[in-house]
Amino acid sequence: MTKPQAPIGDDELMAFIDGALSPDRRCRIEQLARHDDELAATITALRAQRKALRDSLDSVLVEPIPQRLLRVAPPSRYALQRVAAAMAWIAVGITVGSLASWQYLSRHDSTSTELALVNRAPDLPRFVHQATVAYAVFAPEVRHPVELGSAELQALNAWLSGRLGRHMRAPDLSSLGFSLVGGRLLPAETNKPAAQFMYEDRQGQRLTVYLRGMAQPTPETAFRYVGEGEISTFYWVERNWGYALSGELSRPQLLQAARSIYDQLST
Amino acid sequence: MTLFSHRITEQIPGLRRYARALTGGNRENADDLVQDTLERAYAKWSLFRFGAELRPWLFSIMHNVFVNDVRRMRNRVPVCPIDEAVAIGTPATQENQVQVREILTAVGRLAPEFREVLVLVSIEEFSYAETARILGIPMGTVMSRLFRARTQLRALTGEPSLSDARPGLRLVQSFENRPHD
Numbered sequence: 001m002t003k004p005q006a007p008i009g010d011d012e013l014m015a016f017i018d019g020a021l022s023p024d025r026r027c028r029i030e031q032l033a034r035h036d037d038e039l040a041a042t043i044t045a046l047r048a049q050r051k052a053l054r055d056s057l058d059s060v061l062v063e064p065i066p067q068r069l070l071r072v073a074p075p076s077r078y079a080l081q082r083v084a085a086a087m088a089w090i091a092v093g094i095t096v097g098s099l100a101s102w103q104y105l106s107r108h109d110s111t112s113t114e115l116a117l118v119n120r121a122p123d124l125p126r127f128v129h130q131a132t133v134a135y136a137v138f139a140p141e142v143r144h145p146v147e148l149g150s151a152e153l154q155a156l157n158a159w160l161s162g163r164l165g166r167h168m169r170a171p172d173l174s175s176l177g178f179s180l181v182g183g184r185l186l187p188a189e190t191n192k193p194a195a196q197f198m199y200e201d202r203q204g205q206r207l208t209v210y211l212r213g214m215a216q217p218t219p220e221t222a223f224r225y226v227g228e229g230e231i232s233t234f235y236w237v238e239r240n241w242g243y244a245l246s247g248e249l250s251r252p253q254l255l256q257a258a259r260s261i262y263d264q265l266s267t
Numbered sequence: 268m269t270l271f272s273h274r275i276t277e278q279i280p281g282l283r284r285y286a287r288a289l290t291g292g293n294r295e296n297a298d299d300l301v302q303d304t305l306e307r308a309y310a311k312w313s314l315f316r317f318g319a320e321l322r323p324w325l326f327s328i329m330h331n332v333f334v335n336d337v338r339r340m341r342n343r344v345p346v347c348p349i350d351e352a353v354a355i356g357t358p359a360t361q362e363n364q365v366q367v368r369e370i371l372t373a374v375g376r377l378a379p380e381f382r383e384v385l386v387l388v389s390i391e392e393f394s395y396a397e398t399a400r401i402l403g404i405p406m407g408t409v410m411s412r413l414f415r416a417r418t419q420l421r422a423l424t425g426e427p428s429l430s431d432a433r434p435g436l437r438l439v440q441s442f443e444n445r446p447h448d
Binding site: 011013015017053054055060063066068072123216218 | 272273274276277279280281283284287288292298301302305306309366367370371374385386388389390394395407410411413414417420421424
């Protein structure tokens with residue numbers, strides 16, 4: 001026989017639903033609910049409502065961010081100074097160029113200014129986009145999925161290490177049932193080319209690992225997940241290197257592979 | 268500054284989700300809200316204390332933008348048509364999509380200040396204290412609005428109210444004429 005207990009207040013009920021109660025107060029409500037069908041039904045309904053709310057907008061998190069939001073830029077004096085400096089240099093270039101008839105010099109200058117402007121946009125979203133696009137382009141490729149096949153593994157490792165300017169080896173995913181198909185070099189940022197390794201399981205399901213140096217100092221991140229259509233990507237940044245694993249696998253499968261790659265490629 | 272804009276960019280998906288809920292699922296209106304928020308954040312970034320948490324700061328800016336929008340619209344807060352694209356990314360069954368529409372439409376019908384509390388707590392999972400700081404209201408008000416929001420939402424989605432013994436639900440129609448707090 002239990003003592004009659006005070007009824008549950010609205011606030012307490014809310015805190016219970018949101019998991020904000022201390023264990024003993026939570027227990028009290030759970031006990032009460034066992035003997036009170038109406039309370040139990042209310043709790044069930046509120047929990048379902050909370051979950052439905054969350055689920056209803058889950059997909060927004062993995063939608064590609066619209067360009068107009070990425071374009072909102074800081075009104076930076078610093079940026080203006082840099083543009084002004086760049087323009088001054090173009091002027092110098094043109095003057096020198098016309099004086100000495102060095103047409104080439106002025107053209108060369110304006111190209112690097114354009115690149116400098118592109119490079120001011122945040123690199124991480126661009127990195128993830130590039131990785132996903134690289135998967136979308138090469139994973140369905142039948143005849144030339146890679147530039148250098150796994151038969152020439154040593155040459156592949158040496159070549160990509162040289163071009164990316166760091167030592168690396170194609171990660172081994174055989175324990176997960178994926179064998180290396182090969183790899184390729186890809187254009188990405190100025191002076192920051194990217195490497196892509198491709199893997200395949202027995203059913204022909206493909207995964208790609210994409211990595212490059214970040215174009216700007218970028219804070220390190222934990223594993224992050226993004227889905228674009230059918231393609232899922234886990235990505236992370238470590239010591240200014242970006243890594244992305246893309247494929248059309250379930251999230252847990254992909255995560256497992258991402259962990260293995262993380263262990264193997266850490267600098 | 269680059270670092271700062273990078274950190275802001277990282278917050279965009281979360282801001283878009285909050286905005287989507289506030290606008291009852293309308294993608295265009297939601298992204299307008301996000302864009303205004305980002306512009307304000309960049310304009311005010313010198314006021315941001317480094318080391319403080321960026322996420323609540325951005326959400327409080329969005330709250331201010333949203334409240335201004337609501338005022339400007341003279342309470343013509345639209346019960347907007349839900350964007351088809353709401354369910355992109357999750358291969359949803361039709362039934363599932365209908366549920367998604369229903370619940371977002373219902374959220375869009377709640378009074379704006381109820382909507383904000385409900386979404387910050389239930390979807391964005393801010394604590395009651397954080398929610399109170401973001402909205403600039405006492406924690407007790409957060410709790411009471413939360414209870415009322417959930418009760419109203421149940422009624423709007425066709426569920427019986429929390430208890431028949433409770434006083435009948437009153438749907439709050441306007442931001443200015445809200446009955447308490």
